[in-house]
Amino acid sequence: MLIGLDCAEPSLVLERWRDKLSTLAGLMERGAYGRLTSVIPPITVPAWSCMMSSKTPGDLGVYGFRNRSDHTYDGGFIAMSTAIKEPRLWDLVTRAGGSSVVLSVPGTYPPRPLSGVMVGCFLTPGLESKYTYPASLRDEIADVVGEYIFDTKDFRTDDKDYLLGQVYEMTNRRFALAEHLAENKPWTFFAMVEMGPDRMHHGFWKYMDPEHRKHEPGNPYETAILDYHRHVDGLIGRLLEHADEDTVVFVVSDHGAKRLDGGIRINEWLRCEGLLATLAEPEGVSSLRDVGVDWSRTTAWGEGGYYARVFLNVQGREPEGTIPPDKYEAVRDDLARRIADIPDDAGNLIPTAVYKPEELYGEPKGVAPDLIVVFGDLLWRSVGTIGGDEGIQTLENDTGPDDANHAQDGLYIVAGPGIQATGRSDAHLLDIAPTVLELLEIEEPPGMRGRSMVPALAER
C-alpha cells in the first residue's frame, strides 16, 4: 500500500513534527524512512509518473505540465496519462496477474485499463468526465462519497478559511473513498495520492515560517499546516486498518516544500536582454501569447511554472530560427552563464542551477527544453509573464498568493513484513518502483533507473 502525500516535506514530517504525527511516527519506528531525492524538475508532473515507472523525465519525454510536441512555436500539449508511454507499477502488476487500486495518482487522467480499478487524478476536468476504470466505478464513488473532489477549486483565493475548508473536504472524501476501495476491491497493489499537503504549503506557508518575508507573528493560521498534517495522520491510521498484516506500507512524497522568496520573470529578463522581441509593447503584465513574439528577432524564450524551461530559436529547427546551428552550443553556454547570474531583488547573487537536458537525462525523448533552470536553490520560482512595472524580480505571484516553492527532496517511510527497523537512510524517488516490485515478487523490467531498497531494508 503506497500512500502519496504530494509535496510532504521531510524536515517537517520526519523531524519537527514527528512526535505529533502518531501514525507516521509508528511506521517510522517499525521500519525505515528518510529523504527521497526527487527528479529534476521536482514537480508533480512528471515526478509521480517517474516514481511509478522508475524513469527520468527525459525517459518519459515529459518535462513539466506543458510540453512541446514539436519544434513549432505553438505545438504544445498538457501532459496527461496518455503522454506516459512507459509501464507504471500497476501496469506491471496487471501483467504479473495481480490487481491494483489506483486512486488519483497524478498522471492517470484519462484513466487507462488495468486489472483493478483506477480513479483519475487532480487533472480530471470534472465529475462529468469519464474518470474511472472501469466506467461503472463512477456511480459507486457517487454512492460512497457524493461528489468526489479532484483538486481544490479557486486555489488563488484570499479567503483562507474557504481554502482550508476546501482542502479538508477534498482530503476527507479521498480518504473515505480510499477506505472503501481498500476494503471492497481486490488488490495486491494499492496506490493513492493526496494533493492536500501541496495545496496547504502553497497556500499557508507564510503563516507558519518566520523566515518568509511576509510572515506575521501571531497570525491565526500559524498552525494550519501542522493541524492539517495531524488530520491526515489520523486518516492514514484509519486507512491502514484496511491493510492486512502481509501489507508493506509506503508513505511517500514527490518533492518537498520550502518558503518562496520571489519569482524571476524569465521572459521579461530575456526581453530586457534583447533576446526576445515582441510584436507589440505589452500593456501591463501580459503573457507572451497575448502580446505575440517577433520570432525573426528572437533568440530564446521561456516557460514559467516552478522552474524555467528555456528554448532556443534555432535555424532549421524552429520555423523562424535565428541561431545558426553551428552557433547553438556557444549561444546556449552563454545564455546559461547569464541566467545563472540573474540576482535577487536586492542585487545579490542567488544559487541558480542551469542544466542542459542531456546532462540530466542522457538522451532525452520528445522535445526537451534547451535549458532547465532552477532559480536560487528553489527559493525563487520562474514566472513566464512580461510587461508591467515589476521588473525582473517579482515578489508578488502574478496569479495570486503563493507562499511556498517545491524543495528537491521529498520523503519516504516504509514499514511492514520484510522491512526491518533500520531507521533513517536517504533514497531516491526512482528507487521506489523497483522496491515495490521486489516486495511483490514481480520481475523488474529492464531499464528501470532506480535500485531496489529491499536488500538494505531487510537486514539490520
Place this chain on the structure above:
Amino acid sequence: MNVVVYVSDALRTDHLGCYGARYINTRTIDELAADGVRFDQAISAAPWTAPSTTSIVTGLNAHHHGYLHWDAQLDPTTETLFRAFSAHGYQVGSFVFDKNYLFKDLPEANVLGTSETLDRAFAWLRANRANPFFLYVHNWATHMPYDILHADRKDWLSAKQEIIEGIQSDSASALESMRESYRKAVERQSEVLVASFLEELETLGLLENTVFAFLSDHGESWGERFSPKEDVKGVYHMHGATLYDEIVHVQLILSARGTIEPGTVPAQVRAIDLMPTLLDLAGLPARDTDGESLVPLMSGSNDGDRPAIIAGTDMGALTKLAVRMPPWKLILDVESGEEEAYRLDVDPRELDSRPADAPPALREIVFRELESAERHELTEEEEATVAKRLADLGYL
C-alpha cells in the same frame, strides 16, 4: 490473378461438413475446402456484421478501426482491400445484402448491387473476365430470417419478429423448426449459391487463376446463452451480444485450383489475416494491418497460434474485449471490469468460467489492446479547464 471474397453472413462453422457437420449437405463447400486450404481455427474480430466485415476488408481489429455501428465513421485514411487492389489496376466490385448498410461509406468498395441473387454478380464477372478483378460478395442467405429480401423491409421485419418470438417462447418445436430453416439455408448457400458461383467461374475459364476466399463474418445462436429467453430481443442477441465460439469461430477456406496447394491449417488464425494474405498471394505490397499473411502457414510452416482479439459492442460502444489464445479465452467486460475465462480444450462450450486460472499473458494482451482502443484526446473544453487549473496552481 483475380480474387473473390465470398462472405456467408452468420454461417456457423459447425454446420459445414468439412468442419465436421453431419446430416447437412454442404458438398460444394466441402469440395472447395478439399481442393484448397481449410483453416480449422479462424477467429472473427467481432460478433456481428458491421465491425467484423470492416475488419475483414481492413485487416484491422475492430477496436482499432472503430466501425462499431452502422453509423460510425471509418477514418477515411484507413487502407482497405478495395483500395489496395484498385491501386494496382484491379477492377473492384462489391455485391452486398443491402447497399444502405454494408460499405455505405466506403465508395472504393464500388457496391454495384444486391447479392441476394447472384445474377448481377455473374454479369459483372463476365464483363470483367479479361481484367484482373477483385470481387466482394457478402451473401445474406444464411442470416435470419432466410429467403426474404432485406429490401422488402415489412416482410423481412415480420419474419424476423417471428423468429425472435420463437426463441422467447422457449418451445422445443419452435426452436427445432428455426434450426431446420437455418440448416436449409446453409444447404442452399452451399449447393445453390456457392455451387452456381463456382460453375460460373468455371464456365468463364476463371477457376484456375482466381483465388476464392470463403468465410463467414460470425456464427449464430438461438438464445442458448440467455435466461430468461425474453432477454433475446432481437437479432443482436442471436450473435452480436456474445463472444463465445459458436459466434466467433468462423470458417475460412482459400482455394485457387493449380495455385494453392490443398491442405489444412490447425493453428489459430484471424479473419484480419485475410487482407494481408490476399495481397501476398497477388504479389502486392503489404499494408499496415493488425493481421499477417497466412501464406507461410499454407506452405506448411507452423509459427503457432496467433492471438485473436475479439471486440464486443453495444450501440456503437466497445463493451467487451476478448483474447482467444488456445487453450484459453479471456473475456473482459469493459464496463464492469469483470472477467470470464474458459479453458477451451477441456471446456469447448465455454460453460465453466475460471478467470483466476487464466494465464497472466492473456490479461496483459487484453489490457494492452483495450488501451490501444481508447481515444484519449481531451475536448477543447476539458483542456481549457485543465489549463486554467494549472495556471491557478502556478504551474503554467
